[in-house]
Amino acid sequence: MDIAILGGTGDIGEGLALRLAADTSHEVLVGSRDAKKAETKAEEYTTELDSRGLDREVYGFENVAAAEAADVVVLAVPPYHVGDTVEAVADALDDGDVLVSPATGMKRDEEGFHYHKPGAGSVTRIAADAAPEGVAVVGAFHNLAAARLANLDADLGIDTLVIGDDEDAKGIVADVAEGIEGLRALDAGGIANAPEIEGLTPLLINVASNNEGLHDLGIRFQ
Amino acid sequence: MDIAILGGTGDIGEGLALRLAADTSHEVLVGSRDAKKAETKAEEYTTELDSRGLDREVYGFENVAAAEAADVVVLAVPPYHVGDTVEAVADALDDGDVLVSPATGMKRDEEGFHYHKPGAGSVTRIAADAAPEGVAVVGAFHNLAAARLANLDADLGIDTLVIGDDEDAKGIVADVAEGIEGLRALDAGGIANAPEIEGLTPLLINVASNNEGLHDLGIRFQ
Numbered sequence: 001m002d003i004a005i006l007g008g009t010g011d012i013g014e015g016l017a018l019r020l021a022a023d024t025s026h027e028v029l030v031g032s033r034d035a036k037k038a039e040t041k042a043e044e045y046t047t048e049l050d051s052r053g054l055d056r057e058v059y060g061f062e063n064v065a066a067a068e069a070a071d072v073v074v075l076a077v078p079p080y081h082v083g084d085t086v087e088a089v090a091d092a093l094d095d096g097d098v099l100v101s102p103a104t105g106m107k108r109d110e111e112g113f114h115y116h117k118p119g120a121g122s123v124t125r126i127a128a129d130a131a132p133e134g135v136a137v138v139g140a141f142h143n144l145a146a147a148r149l150a151n152l153d154a155d156l157g158i159d160t161l162v163i164g165d166d167e168d169a170k171g172i173v174a175d176v177a178e179g180i181e182g183l184r185a186l187d188a189g190g191i192a193n194a195p196e197i198e199g200l201t202p203l204l205i206n207v208a209s210n211n212e213g214l215h216d217l218g219i220r221f222q
Numbered sequence: 223m224d225i226a227i228l229g230g231t232g233d234i235g236e237g238l239a240l241r242l243a244a245d246t247s248h249e250v251l252v253g254s255r256d257a258k259k260a261e262t263k264a265e266e267y268t269t270e271l272d273s274r275g276l277d278r279e280v281y282g283f284e285n286v287a288a289a290e291a292a293d294v295v296v297l298a299v300p301p302y303h304v305g306d307t308v309e310a311v312a313d314a315l316d317d318g319d320v321l322v323s324p325a326t327g328m329k330r331d332e333e334g335f336h337y338h339k340p341g342a343g344s345v346t347r348i349a350a351d352a353a354p355e356g357v358a359v360v361g362a363f364h365n366l367a368a369a370r371l372a373n374l375d376a377d378l379g380i381d382t383l384v385i386g387d388d389e390d391a392k393g394i395v396a397d398v399a400e401g402i403e404g405l406r407a408l409d410a411g412g413i414a415n416a417p418e419i420e421g422l423t424p425l426l427i428n429v430a431s432n433n434e435g436l437h438d439l440g441i442r443f444q
Contacts, residue, residue: 111414115421157444161429187432188425192333196425199337203410203418207383207443210409220442221429222379 003176004070006031006063006085007077009041012102015149016074016141017045021056022152024179028058031066038062052152068092072100072176074141079105079116079123086130095134098169101127102141104198112209113202115195122194124163136169138162139191140177143200145216156182158218161197163188186221225398226292228253228285228307229299231263234324237371238296238363239267243278244374246401250280253288260284274374290314294322294398296363301327301338301345308352317356320391323349324363326420334431335424337417344416346385358391360384361413362399365422367438378404380440383419385410408443 003020005013008030021028030045032038042060049056067073067089077085082103093099101124105116120126124139131137140162148154160177162185164170174185188197204217225242227235230252243250252267254260264282271278289295289311299307304325315321323346327338342348346361353359362384370376382399384407386392396407410419426439 109414111412112410114415115418161425186429186436188334189428189432190333192331193336193425193428196337196421196428199418199421200425203383203415203422204443206411206415206418207408210411214408214443217443220444221426221436221439222442 001072001176002027002029002070004029004031004066004073005076006066006073006089007075008032009037010076011146011150012141012144013076014041014045015144015146016076017058018048018150018152019180021045021049021058022052022054023181026176026179029066029070030058030060031063032060033063035060035062064089064092070097072098072172074100074102075127076102079103079118082123083126083130086127090132093132093135097135098172099127099131099135099137100141100173101137101139104142104201106202112206115199115202117195122191122198124191124194124198128191136164136166137191138164138169138173139194139197140173140185142197143204143219145204145218148216148218156180156218157220158182159184159186159221161186161188163191163193163197165190223294223398224249224251224292226251226253226288226295227298228288228295228311229297230254231259232298233368233372234363234366235298236263236267237366237368238298239280240270240372240374241402243267243271243280244274244276245403248398248401251288251292252280252282253285254282255285257282257284286311286314292319294320294394296322296324297349298324301325301340304345305348305352308349312354315354315357319357320394321349321353321357321359322363322395323359323361326364326423328424334428337421337424339417344413344420346413346416346420350413358386358388359413360386360391360395361416361419362395362407364419365426365441367426367440370438370440378402378440379442380404381406381408381443383408383410385413385415385419387412
């Protein structure tokens with residue numbers, strides 16, 4: 001399968017690109033608004049993989065070209081760019097393509113990080129509202145620490161929650177996620193259930209920052 | 223230490239009373255608005271403990287009497303009774319006593335359960351606003367499945383998040399929580415961080431209801 005990671009030059013994008021390339025046989029396409037930046041980053045990822053004896057090439061493209069070539073398109077962009085990004089690549093998406101929304105909105109006060117719930121209800125819902133007909137949106141990868149994901153020496157042993165209103169699309173994304181070693185995909189229902197998942201991310205940061213020895217936390221349901 | 227569990231006849235109260243009595247040396251006082259009900263339930267708990275060879279007596283009282291006798295008072299009541307319950311027992315609390323808030327507000331739609339954030343910001347904040355001066359409020363035990371807690375054959379191996387604006391009180395509650403076998407207490411900061419913790423409870427229910435083989439879920443940060 002061809003997987004585009006739009007915003008794939010950012011930190012969560014880097015982690016997903018490296019893990020998918022290292023652990024699965026999917027083609028990984030790094031997207032950016034700046035094609036040159038995408039190419040440079042893709043080369044970096046390829047070098048990193050090569051240094052580990054992994055003969056895997058990651059390719060970089062402008063977002064639209066990456067989306068055009070892909071079956072699964074991950075929106076690894078900041079929450080306030082999710083709607084715009086979907087609109088920018090909408091014409092490049094085919095019927096049956098799947099958009100994946102991992103972003104969450106956060107704000108910070110003296111106590112820590114808090115979920116900044118968008119007016120639409122959730123960031124995943126923003127993506128769904130912007131998606132063209134025939135393209136399902138699935139929420140996943142919300143609660144993964146970028147630095148841990150990008151460090152291929154770090155074990156995961158954690159869960160990612162998958163939500164969506166199209167069961168087939170959800171199954172495709174769950175399979176992609178479970179291709180990453182140590183990551184278990186759990187079904188958390190429909191997109192209406194997104195806020196509680198997006199709200200987990202600030203909690204993970206708060207727990208890490210208040211407990212010595214814990215950092216880059218993930219979560220395991222058990 | 224003497225620990226009162228107000229609403230200790232309900233399901234989360236039952237789980238906490240049994241676990242604390244089974245695993246710690248704290249005195250456990252079951253509170254209810256109905257003294258008779260508290261006594262009956264306390265006898266049931268004592269019988270359950272005895273059937274496992276645990277020589278531990280649990281006592282039942284009307285809420286005010288339970289709070290009067292205790293150093294730590296757990297508000298194991300529905301979220302809409304938290305404020306009233308604190309006010310009802312306020313005169314029975316001494317300076318330095320600690321109130322513990324485990325409740326969370328939820329509503330349900332076709333997709334699943336959702337966090338019902340109170341106007342005050344969180345249920346833990348409602349408790350804090352109602353507490354008399356000199357009595358600290360700590361949030362804890364929000365994300366525990368009642369049935370699993372009450373089944374002393376069930377292993378935990380999960381975390382509870384502790385929040386509060388008084389570090390000493392938070393330490394007391396963390397120690398009480400860690401007295402329960404298999405429960406790890408993690409510091410999640412101040413009461414301002416309560417919404418993300420209370421919002422985890424509906425998520426745990428949604429994940430359990432969407433994945434075969436998972437039920438009475440807890441959470442582990444790792």
